[in-house]
Amino acid sequence: MEIANLKFPNPVVLAPMAGVTDLVFRKLCKKMGAALTTTEMISAKGLYYTNQQTLKIADVSEEGKTSIQLFGGDVESLVRAVHIVNEIGPDLIDFNMGCPATKIIKNKEGSALMTEPQKVEEILRAMVKEATVPVTVKIRLGWDDQNKNYLEVAKRAEQAGVAAIALHARTRQQFYSGEADWQAIAQLKREIKIPVIGNGDIWSAQDAIDMMEQTKCDGLMIGRGVMGNPWLVRDLVTLLAGEKLEEKPSLEEIIGTITEHLDDLIEYKGEYIAIREMRKHAAWYLKGQPKASQVRVLLNTAETKSQMEEILWAYLDNQNTFH
Ligand SMILES: Cc1cc2nc3c(=O)[nH]c(=O)nc-3n(C[C@H](O)[C@H](O)[C@H](O)COP(=O)(O)O)c2cc1C
Known part of the structure; x- marks a missing residue:
């Protein structure tokens, strides 16, 4: 996998997960072979007001490549946050457009932004301009079944200079229910030039291989499947290298x-x-x-x-x- 000027030894990406992917868990997943990890989502405003707790979750001092994920809803606070993140020095900055939580939505942040593609383009353009590292974005299919606008949002993001797009192939309305629609990941891959990172329902190493085959995506992002099971990362890296899987941990x-x-x-x-x-x-x-x-x-x-x-x-x- 390659994103902008960055080369990764494999396509395995640890999903950002609030309350899970702190520095300690990311280190563990890196040890298991993850090529790229992402922080928990970090409030742009929280970072600006430099809450110590927020600064701690933006600590990316582990080995290997890591992205800091920001969430927010306006250009001004996101640009300020990008300036702070530039100083912290991650390899990438990711923008969260997937969070379905009501408290985030009511501030028109996270997946609420899927309903405002024009605003998204403005935000991303500003972030890309100010960031000293490549900016990526993580999106959902859209707000609900009637409003699946991921292709439009992704194309605008590409226009804005974003370096890669991760698609969690569910709508906001679905939260985590139903099955992720891998065909949508395949379609996105066909329609944009920048790398596509597929996300949703990788529970085994074989699932990840299947996703890659079915969608031709560039990266494989794993979330819930690694909670309590960082060996899934090891298994996936092993299978991708064509090697024999190790025994399940005792x-x-x-x-x-x-x-x-x-x-x-x-x-x-x-x-x-x-x-x-x-x-x-x-x-x-x-x-x-x-x-x-x-x-x-x-x-x-x-x-x-x-x-x-x-x-x-x-x-x-x-x-x-x-x-
Ligand atoms: C506990 C938990 C916390 C999450 N926190 C974030 C987050 O901070 N940022 C984000 O973009 N997605 C977050 N997600 C969504 C995951 O990154 C991922 O998109 C989703 O779980 C689907 O992938 P999976 O089927 O591999 O779990 C979270 C998911 C879970 C279960």
Whole structure:
């Protein structure tokens, strides 16, 4: 995959996910082979008012290529945010036009912008002009079934100088329901010249290969499939290289990864926040394992690193009798 002047060793892109793709999780996915990762979405206005929390989520000090994703709804605040992001120095800046959350929509941001292609073009033109790195955009199919205008929005984005487009092939109205329409990704690929990154419903490495074959997209963006399963990135990179897939991780390996993830989170965010954030990650990691719901309940009561580790190791030692 190539985006503007950037060359990537493979097409695997980690989707931006608020509450998930922080620096620690991105590092883990990079270790598994992701060529490009993206921060959680960052409010342009929040960045401008330099809220420390916002600055922290814009930290892209990991190895390898990373994009900072901004959301906003007006040229002025986005241009100010781009100036700040230029100083932080990511490899790319991404613009969010996919978020379906009501609190974002009511400010005419995120996927609400799909209804205003003209304004989008103005915003993107201004961002591209001010950014010192290539600007990409992440869109949906449109607002709803009756208003699927992704081709128009994408063409305007291309006109505005955007370097690549990621398409989450659902409408805003769908949120995350129904199936992603991969045929729309194929159509977008046929109609624009800049790289297209396909997104939606890649749950296995084979899904990703199928998406690439069916759509001819340049990049493969994976979101929910890697929550608690960063090995999906490794499997996909392996399959793309034509190599044999490794065994699925054993419970021991999964728990080893959870404890490393926890250590890194503690180092980065402090124990109090790390423990609370790790509860949801641990639940995702252990999904599908025997007695997963029991261990989840216990993990939710853990207050310290040692308590969390004790619960995990006891579970590993005694999985079948765990209660
Ligand atoms: C918990 C969560 C948080 C998300 N946060 C963002 C975000 O900050 N920015 C964004 O563009 N998309 C966000 N998304 C959407 C994903 O990037 C992706 O488009 C969507 O999950 C579809 O891909 P998937 O089927 O591989 O999960 C989020 C999705 C989830 C599940």
